[in-house]
Amino acid sequence: MGRLDYSIAFNNEPVPEHPNCLIFSAWDEQGNEIASNMEYFSVGGGFVLSRAELNAKLEETHEVPAGMAAAQSDDERIPYDFSTGDQLLELCKETGKTIWEIIAANEAVLHREDGGIARVNTHLDLVWDVMRECVTDGISTKGILPGGLQVNRRAPQLYALLLEQQDDPTSGFSAMEWVNLYALAVNEQNAAGGRVVTAPTNGACGIIPAVLHYARDFLPDFTRETARRFLLTAGAVGMIIKQNASISGAEVGCQGEVGSASSMAAAGLAEILGATPAQIENAAEIALEHNLGLTCDPVGGLVQIPCIERNAIGAVKSINSARLARMGEGTHHVTLDNAVQTMAETGRDMHTKYKETSIGGLAKTLGLSVSQVEC
Ligand code: SF4
Structure with a gap:
């Protein structure tokens, strides 16, 4: 190894769980393997997951019927919690707000410690x-x-x-x-x-x-x-x-x-x-x-x-x-x-x-x- 272009092997047979997987292995100067099969997955939008994180995500998705991934808000503090289009429309009806006003209100709370809506x-x-x-x-x-x-x-x-x-x-x-x-x-x-x-x-x-x-x-x-x-x-x-x-x-x-x-x-x-x-x-x-x-x-x-x-x-x-x-x-x-x-x-x-x-x-x-x- 040593040269970067020899250190990356493209494999057109993706791992079963996800097509975008990068597997790291490392060797010391004597050629002894010191780390192996560390898998990371590029799942889009700039997000990279470890093997454990990907497994958790897949498990979560499989628990939910008909392709709808679990969609609970991870922040209970926001005033208008929704995860589907129907829920969002219902919130608009209940509050008389339009969609951007709902999102602005949520974001203002999420950023309340660094400037709120101005931020x-x-x-x-x-x-x-x-x-x-x-x-x-x-x-x-x-x-x-x-x-x-x-x-x-x-x-x-x-x-x-x-x-x-x-x-x-x-x-x-x-x-x-x-x-x-x-x-x-x-x-x-x-x-x-x-x-x-x-x-x-x-x-x-x-x-x-x-x-x-x-x-x-x-x-x-x-x-x-x-x-x-x-x-x-x-x-x-x-x-x-x-x-x-x-x-x-x-x-x-x-x-x-x-x-x-x-x-x-x-x-x-x-x-x-x-x-x-x-x-x-x-x-x-x-x-x-x-x-x-x-x-x-x-x-x-x-x-x-x-x-x-x-x-x-x-x-x-x-x-x-x-x-x-x-x-x-x-x-x-x-x-x-x-x-x-x-x-x-x-x-x-x-x-x-x-x-x-x-x-x-x-x-x-x-x-x-x-x-x-x-x-
Ligand atoms: S825009 Fe993105 S998703 Fe669409 S073909 Fe190109 S790489 Fe693929």
């Missing part, structure tokens, strides 16, 4: 600032993305084209082109190791910023306060999905990443469009429903193909979902909870090769698994 707002503003910086950096950085796939950054070129033709009524360009631009810019930054907001994961980090930029540029009266309401509402949906299914491509495929981000963004936008809580829940449901079954198959193990474009498609889907829901009354056959439960069950049934392993789907068709990309 929460400061953080939300920072999130929005970082998203804007990411777009600015993405549209101004040209070149080939690292990793060996030779993927060209498209955002700068698209931005130049949009600026050039935005006043030409015959160009056929609309808000959709700008949404595509924003999503590409953020995901190209992510693919290049730039600073992004994990929302809710890095692979799906372009959707929420793209939809927020759409709201800023194409809806009236957008302020920092609007962005806060969007993010708090989107956060509520993210919590429900994470508690009852997963936001991890390694656990449930891309429906958990792009599907979750799309659902969150749809809810946030619906709030900005003046939707009722029932319409917001409907928006989140529509976006998630039409991402069900989406597999995770990043070519060469890089978050580039299909991930970058998939965020643009997901952002447009969010906007359409919010607009569709806003036109209705919030009554619908499939609830957000139904869609989340379906995602969990579909994810469990999904073959491991479609869960971030890069051995199925597009990764297989293009013939490039994780270890085959020439850097």
Whole structure:
């Protein structure tokens, strides 16, 4: 051993419990094994679990019927405890508050020792600032993305084209082109190791910023306060999905990443469009429903193909979902909870090769698994 590149062995046969496992073993200078089989699992959204923690999580999930993971709040102090979409809607009805107000009240209590709601707002503003910086950096950085796939950054070129033709009524360009631009810019930054907001994961980090930029540029009266309401509402949906299914491509495929981000963004936008809580829940449901079954198959193990474009498609889907829901009354056959439960069950049934392993789907068709990309 000694050289790092010889010390990592990629194994395309995942351990049965989870596709994203890293096993550490260590040897001393004499070659005696001093630690072995220390297993850690990357379960998405930046979370890493030890073997004991993963086992506890799996046990917890299996105790609960129909794919709904145990969803008790771990903080009894919050004023509005919920774990499902139905419970959240019930709270809105009981209190007369909308979704963002419920989340803001909870967060204010959780942060009461470090500034309360002022602290929460400061953080939300920072999130929005970082998203804007990411777009600015993405549209101004040209070149080939690292990793060996030779993927060209498209955002700068698209931005130049949009600026050039935005006043030409015959160009056929609309808000959709700008949404595509924003999503590409953020995901190209992510693919290049730039600073992004994990929302809710890095692979799906372009959707929420793209939809927020759409709201800023194409809806009236957008302020920092609007962005806060969007993010708090989107956060509520993210919590429900994470508690009852997963936001991890390694656990449930891309429906958990792009599907979750799309659902969150749809809810946030619906709030900005003046939707009722029932319409917001409907928006989140529509976006998630039409991402069900989406597999995770990043070519060469890089978050580039299909991930970058998939965020643009997901952002447009969010906007359409919010607009569709806003036109209705919030009554619908499939609830957000139904869609989340379906995602969990579909994810469990999904073959491991479609869960971030890069051995199925597009990764297989293009013939490039994780270890085959020439850097
Ligand atoms: S394909 Fe996989 S890696 Fe790419 S965005 Fe979807 S879940 Fe993430």
